[in-house]
Amino acid sequence: MKFFSEKLNNIKPSGIRELFAKAQGIEGVISLGIGAPDIETPKKLKEALVEAVLNNFNNYDQTPGNVQLREEIVQKYKQEYNMDYDKNNGVIVTSGGVELIYLALQAFLKKGEEVLIQDPCFLTYPRQIILAGGTPVWVKSTSDFKMDLESVKESITDKTKAIMLNFPNNPTGAMMDRNELKAIVDLAVDNDLIILSDEVYEYYVFDNKEHVHVASIGDAYHNTITINSFSKSFCVPGWRMGYGVSTPELIGPILGYHSFVVANATTPTQVALANYINSEDAKIFREKIRETFQKRRDKIVKGLNSISGIEAHNSSGSFYAYFNVSGLDMTGEEFSDFAFKKAKVVFVPGTEFGQEESQKTFLRASFGSVDEEKIEQVIERLTKLL
Numbered sequence: 001m002k003f004f005s006e007k008l009n010n011i012k013p014s015g016i017r018e019l020f021a022k023a024q025g026i027e028g029v030i031s032l033g034i035g036a037p038d039i040e041t042p043k044k045l046k047e048a049l050v051e052a053v054l055n056n057f058n059n060y061d062q063t064p065g066n067v068q069l070r071e072e073i074v075q076k077y078k079q080e081y082n083m084d085y086d087k088n089n090g091v092i093v094t095s096g097g098v099e100l101i102y103l104a105l106q107a108f109l110k111k112g113e114e115v116l117i118q119d120p121c122f123l124t125y126p127r128q129i130i131l132a133g134g135t136p137v138w139v140k141s142t143s144d145f146k147m148d149l150e151s152v153k154e155s156i157t158d159k160t161k162a163i164m165l166n167f168p169n170n171p172t173g174a175m176m177d178r179n180e181l182k183a184i185v186d187l188a189v190d191n192d193l194i195i196l197s198d199e200v201y202e203y204y205v206f207d208n209k210e211h212v213h214v215a216s217i218g219d220a221y222h223n224t225i226t227i228n229s230f231s232k233s234f235c236v237p238g239w240r241m242g243y244g245v246s247t248p249e250l251i252g253p254i255l256g257y258h259s260f261v262v263a264n265a266t267t268p269t270q271v272a273l274a275n276y277i278n279s280e281d282a283k284i285f286r287e288k289i290r291e292t293f294q295k296r297r298d299k300i301v302k303g304l305n306s307i308s309g310i311e312a313h314n315s316s317g318s319f320y321a322y323f324n325v326s327g328l329d330m331t332g333e334e335f336s337d338f339a340f341k342k343a344k345v346v347f348v349p350g351t352e353f354g355q356e357e358s359q360k361t362f363l364r365a366s367f368g369s370v371d372e373e374k375i376e377q378v379i380e381r382l383t384k385l386l
């Protein structure tokens with residue numbers, strides 16, 4: 001197409017959005033495709049938004065974000081991780097976590113610089129790295145989908161600029177503990193890499209495990225940009241509210257970029273979240289969802305593993321289960337097609353998230369938007385078929 005910029009030449013469209021469109025309007029379809037929670041936004045938060053609009057918080061706001069929200073974000077990190085961030089120069093509120101990842105890559109990557117990403121990973125990372133003129137470099141996963149330390153070591157070159165970490169992980173649900181992360185963080189700091197730590201699933205952690213805030217490990221603080229979002233934590237993906245914390249040195253260039261891209265994230269949604277995120281209601285809500293997702297996780301992992309030929313990884317966090325269908329002699333793409341046509345169930349093939357060779361027989365099941373009853377139906381349909 002003659003109007004296309006060459007920037008889009010190497011950008012593969014998102015297969016998840018295609019699957020989402022394909023499944024819409026077909027009766028009886030159960031979609032474990034899209035990564036969004038189905039749980040209703042807390043009533044108090046919805047009321048806070050209406051109030052903000054009625055109270056005329058409808059104007060532009062400051063580029064880094066609403067002052068009160070930035071104060072609440074700083075307080076959140078102090079309360080939850082005993083970490084200090086500067087509310088004036090160390091916090092940014094963006095239009096979703098995705099905007100922050102985009103800004104950080106655009107602001108820091110020089111043409112041809114490399115960013116280490118885990119195979120598999122959130123499909124936005126490699127595309128955004130390419131859009132920023134950089135080169136994504138795939139790092140291997142261990143058999144339980146942690147980032148492989150040896151592979152990180154082997155992948156660092158003099159062109160490596162940054163490493164992307166994401167625990168709890170999309171698409172695998174894997175988590176790494178503090179010691180395991182420290183080995184990677186030390187390597188990153190020793191090589192002067194920027195650490196982009198995507199912690200959007202921090203509250204969805206199962207089996208009494210603890211989320212580790214990467215910036216709090218060893219000497220990571222000065223190298224780390226933490227990416228976060230209200231989409232998943234308070235079930236408002238449509239509000240497009242993301243945020244990040246880091247040092248003034250790293251936030252500064254990102255702010256410069258942000259001011260010319262969206263100027264400021266939506267004002268009334270920021271005011272509503274400022275009045276909500278550290279409230280008692282917010283804490284109760286988060287815990288309720290965590291419990292709900294853990295029950296769903298138990299059901300889906302057990303259910304998938306009960307089907308001969310399928311092997312599901314036990315997700316430790318997020319709302320994804322990653323499973324292997326090599327025992328059925330099918331690829332993930334074949335299984336996705338088969339499950340959709342024969343059982344009206346949508347799964348995303350693993351090749352959407354990583355390298356063709358390594359992810360060929362895997363699929364991701366999102367249990368963010370299917371309740372336990374639907375999960376039972378999915379397992380029933382698959383069991384009958386297989």
Ligand SMILES: Cc1ncc(COP(=O)(O)O)c(C=O)c1O
Pocket residue numbers: 035095096097098099122166170198200228229230231237240241242
């Ligand atoms: C790992 C990860 N990071 C970031 C995001 C971005 O979320 P949002 O742009 O809605 O804040 C998502 C959304 O699916 C995600 O899975």
